[in-house]
Amino acid sequence: MQIYWTKINKIKEEASEVNTYLLDCPKDFEWEEGAHTHLAMKGFNAGDKPNRSLVRHMSISTLPYEGSIGITTRIKEQCSEYKSILGHLKVGDEVALFKTGSNVTLKRENKPIYLLSSGVGLATFRPLVLDYLKCTDNITHLHSLNIESSKQYLFTDVFKTAVDKQFKAQFVGRRQDYYEEVNNLTENKEGLFYIVGSDDFLKQNIDILLEEGISTDQIVLDKHPQQLSAFI
Ligand SMILES: Cc1cc2nc3c(=O)[nH]c(=O)nc-3n(C[C@H](O)[C@H](O)[C@H](O)COP(=O)(O)OP(=O)(O)OC[C@H]3O[C@@H](n4cnc5c(N)ncnc54)[C@H](O)[C@@H]3O)c2cc1C
Structure with a gap:
């Protein structure tokens, strides 16, 4: 397993408690839209076994052409040891990245795509939207x-409705409005539904989609193929 140690080059405050950590791109580090990686704090591999409390899965919220690896996360006042360490890091500090892959690339199958997310789950979709806005072919x-x-909505510079590109960005603050809108989206029975959020959020969305006649092969989750059976 290759471990890439890299430095934070910028910390961007996206909203209160939500930061994007922009990391230098190590040589040979590659990723595509929808990628996730393991982001580890110093000392995670100091012992015989990796210290899991210093490692989390994180999506990469940028694309390679932007020149930095973006990691967007919420750090609340009451937080885990991991988030507490991350929250104290400064520009120039080092973190490690390893095991990077993507389960949620854009499927260009001449179908509509619906991106359903909760909170910072939107970070996973930012590169998909950038990729789509650059090339709308076959979607x-x-x-x-x-x-x-x-209601402190994220990435509003990217998630901005663009009628000429057939892109609609919608933010809601209330669960009731959210689920009503999901129901509306299922009117198109051809669509592909990508979902990112907590496991409970995934399950609730999947239940609605299945009830409305969407089939499991139209649902895309940011899960390893082996984990998918727990959901669909
Ligand atoms: C493929 C994938 C991609 C992901 N991408 C992202 C991403 O881009 N951004 C992102 O933020 N997350 C992402 N996650 C989730 C991430 O891996 C973490 O699970 C999540 O950020 C919570 O980490 P945590 O350390 O805050 O909480 P955990 O330690 O996992 O604990 C869960 C909850 O318990 C609470 N908690 C834990 N310890 C304490 C404590 N000592 N005191 C009080 N409360 C506590 C926290 O509020 C936390 O919400 C992704 C997960 C996967 C599987």
């Missing part, structure tokens, strides 16, 4: 629906 339209109860 009939793209629609993002994000629920953020704080």
Whole structure:
């Protein structure tokens, strides 16, 4: 397993408690839209076994052409040891990245794509939207629906409706509005539904989609193929 040690080059405050850590791109480090990686804090591999409390899965919220690896996360006042360490890191500090892959690349199958997310789950979709806006080929339209109860919506510079590109960005603050809108989206029975959020959020969305006649092969989750059977 290759471990890439790299430095933080910028910390961007996206909203209260939500930061994007921009990391230098190590030589040979490659990723595509929808990628996730393991982000580890110093000392994670100091013992015989990796210290799991210093490692988390994180999505990469940027694309390679932007020149940095972006990691977007929420750090609340009451937080885990991991988030507490991350929250104290400064520009120039080192972190490690390893085991990078993507389960949620854009499927260009001449179908509409619906991106359903909760909170910072939107970070996973930012590169998909950038990729789509650069090239809309073989996707009939793209629609993002994000629920953020704080109403401090993220990445509004990218998630901005663009009628000429058949892209709709929608943010809601209330669960009731969110699930009503999911129901509306299922009217198109051809669509592909990508979902990112907590496991409970995934299950609730999947239940609605299946009830409305969407089939499991139209649902895309940011899960390793082996984990998928627990959901669909
Ligand atoms: C493929 C994939 C991609 C992901 N991408 C992202 C991403 O881009 N951004 C992102 O933020 N997350 C992402 N996650 C989730 C991430 O891996 C973490 O599980 C998540 O960020 C919570 O980590 P944590 O250390 O805050 O909480 P955990 O330690 O996992 O604990 C869960 C909850 O318990 C609470 N908690 C834990 N310890 C304490 C404590 N000592 N005191 C009080 N409360 C506590 C926290 O509020 C936390 O919400 C992704 C996960 C996967 C599988």
